[in-house]
Amino acid sequence: MNRSPFTEKRQMIKILIPLYNDWDALLLLLSEIKKRVSADLFAKLSFVIVDDCSSVTVDSTIFDGYNLSIIRLWRNVGHQKAIALGISYLTQESDFERVIVMDSDGEDKPADIEALYEASLKEPHKIVFAKRAKRSEGFIFRTGYTIYKSLFGLFTGKIIEFGNFSILPFHQAQKLSYVSEIWNHFPGGIIRSKLPYTSIPLERGTRLAGESKMNFVSLILHGLSAVSVHLDTVAVRILIGSLWMTLIAGLGAVLVVIVKFLSPENASPGWATTLVTASIIIIMQALLSSLFLIFTVLNYRTQKHFIPAKEYADFIEKVETPNPQRGL
Numbered sequence: 001m002n003r004s005p006f007t008e009k010r011q012m013i014k015i016l017i018p019l020y021n022d023w024d025a026l027l028l029l030l031s032e033i034k035k036r037v038s039a040d041l042f043a044k045l046s047f048v049i050v051d052d053c054s055s056v057t058v059d060s061t062i063f064d065g066y067n068l069s070i071i072r073l074w075r076n077v078g079h080q081k082a083i084a085l086g087i088s089y090l091t092q093e094s095d096f097e098r099v100i101v102m103d104s105d106g107e108d109k110p111a112d113i114e115a116l117y118e119a120s121l122k123e124p125h126k127i128v129f130a131k132r133a134k135r136s137e138g139f140i141f142r143t144g145y146t147i148y149k150s151l152f153g154l155f156t157g158k159i160i161e162f163g164n165f166s167i168l169p170f171h172q173a174q175k176l177s178y179v180s181e182i183w184n185h186f187p188g189g190i191i192r193s194k195l196p197y198t199s200i201p202l203e204r205g206t207r208l209a210g211e212s213k214m215n216f217v218s219l220i221l222h223g224l225s226a227v228s229v230h231l232d233t234v235a236v237r238i239l240i241g242s243l244w245m246t247l248i249a250g251l252g253a254v255l256v257v258i259v260k261f262l263s264p265e266n267a268s269p270g271w272a273t274t275l276v277t278a279s280i281i282i283i284m285q286a287l288l289s290s291l292f293l294i295f296t297v298l299n300y301r302t303q304k305h306f307i308p309a310k311e312y313a314d315f316i317e318k319v320e321t322p323n324p325q326r327g328l
Contacts, residue, residue, distance in 0.1 A: 013044045013117070014090055014099040018082035018164075020052040022104045025209040030066055032110040032208070041117060046096070049104075050086040052076050060320040072317040079103075080225065083164060083186045088177040088312035089319075091170070100167045101186070106208030108165040116167040119200050127172050127190060129162035131199035148223040155237060156230040162187055162199050172196075177309035181229040188229035235293045242290035246283045253279035 015033075019026055026049065034042060047068040053076040060070050071089060073082065083101055090099060098120060102108040112130060119128045152160050164186050168176065172195055176182060182189030190197055227234060256275045 011044060012046050012096045013041075014094075014096050015045055015047050015113075016050065016083065016086045016090065016099050016101050017047065017104045018050045018052055018079045018086065019054065019104040020076065020079075021054045021056045022209070023054075023056065023058045025106055025207065026104045027062070028208040029104060029106050029110065030063070030068075032106065033113065036109075036111040037113055041114065044097070048086060048090060050082040052078070052082045060322045063322050066322075068322060070320045072320065073315050074317045075315070077315065079164070080186050081183055084177075084182045084189075084308040085312045085315050087168075087173055087182070088308040089316065091174040091177045092309060092312070096170055098167055098169055099173050102165050107205050109202070109205035112165075112202045115200060115202060116165075119198075120167045120169065123198060124169060125172070125196060127166055127168045127176075127195060127197040129187065129197060129199040130165040130202040131161045132163070132202070132204050148220075148226075151223065152226055155227050155234045157233065157237065158191055158230070160187060160191065160226065165202075166190075177312075178307055180305035180307055183306050183308055185225045185229050188226040192229050235290075235296075239290040239294055242286035245286045249279040249282045249286075 017026065017029075030047065033045070037045070045067065047063075047066055049068065049070045051070055051072045053073045060068075063070075071086060073085065077085070087099065087101075090096065098117070100113060100116060102113075108130065116128055116130060120126075149160060152158070166187075175195060176190065176193060179189050179193040179195075181192045253276045256279070
């Protein structure tokens with residue numbers, strides 16, 4: 001049976017790859033995907049590279065042979081924002097079956113594309129993430145990542161065990177482009193959006209070329225971005241923590257007064273006053289700081305937020321398609 005052009009395009013799967021200077025790794029990644037993915041699935045793939053204003057530029061014709069387009073950004077915005085812009089562009093400018101988000105360095109293993117796709121077919125209305133069953137980074141980075149996940153859980157009350165590597169059905173990707181929180185943190189924004197998602201355990205691969213740009217400082221900033229997506233929840237949890245601190249400090253002050261009256265007369269003078277004063281200072285600082293944070297968050301919620309689907313065009317310099325007959 002003949003299919004209409006719209007139906008053919010609808011069955012395409014976009015692979016969205018944010019990139020900053022990792023052109024050598026990208027070429028190796030595309031080659032690996034072609035080797036590792038079945039021929040039937042590879043025929044459905046269309047690659048969309050979001051060039052995050054790389055300082056090293058390449059001619060797009062080096063990608064001849066691949067169904068690929070390059071979105072060139074006016075300025076460097078970082079991986080998370082590049083993904084948000086890419087998803088917004090795709091959902092507003094084209095039609096497709098699903099979009100896979102993955103890094104350009106090969107740490108998201110090409111062989112796992114099949115696993116993500118199969119998981120998506122089983123749960124077609126859910127976003128499917130790759131949950132990292134095993135990581136290949138050094139001890140310091142793994143320790144920092146563990147701390148990041150622990151702090152995220154402490155401050156937000158939620159669990160995050162995945163990164164950007166994921167597959168999204170078209171309709172969910174379309175909805176996600178209107179979620180302002182993905183501008184700061186892609187997976188955190190999905191958690192915040194309450195869109196349905198699940199995850200499957202997959203091992204993280206090794207970089208194909210070059211050196212990782214993610215260091216300990218970058219990881220801290222990445223973690224703070226994830227927490228900031230849930231700022232209102234964080235503020236409430238901090239307020240609750242402050243109330244507990246106030247209660248403990250108040251009980252401590254009462255205990256000091258009791259001990260003062262029961263202590264021998266030769267006890268050091270002024271110690272009780274010092275401790276009670278310190279407790280009062282702790283109480284006032286905890287309450288005032290948490291209340292200030294709460295009102296800041298409430299004020300933030302009244303402001304107009306950045307919506308990627310409405311603002312993406314301002315960041316795009318141009319879109320290059322080495323094979324115009326195939327295109328987006």
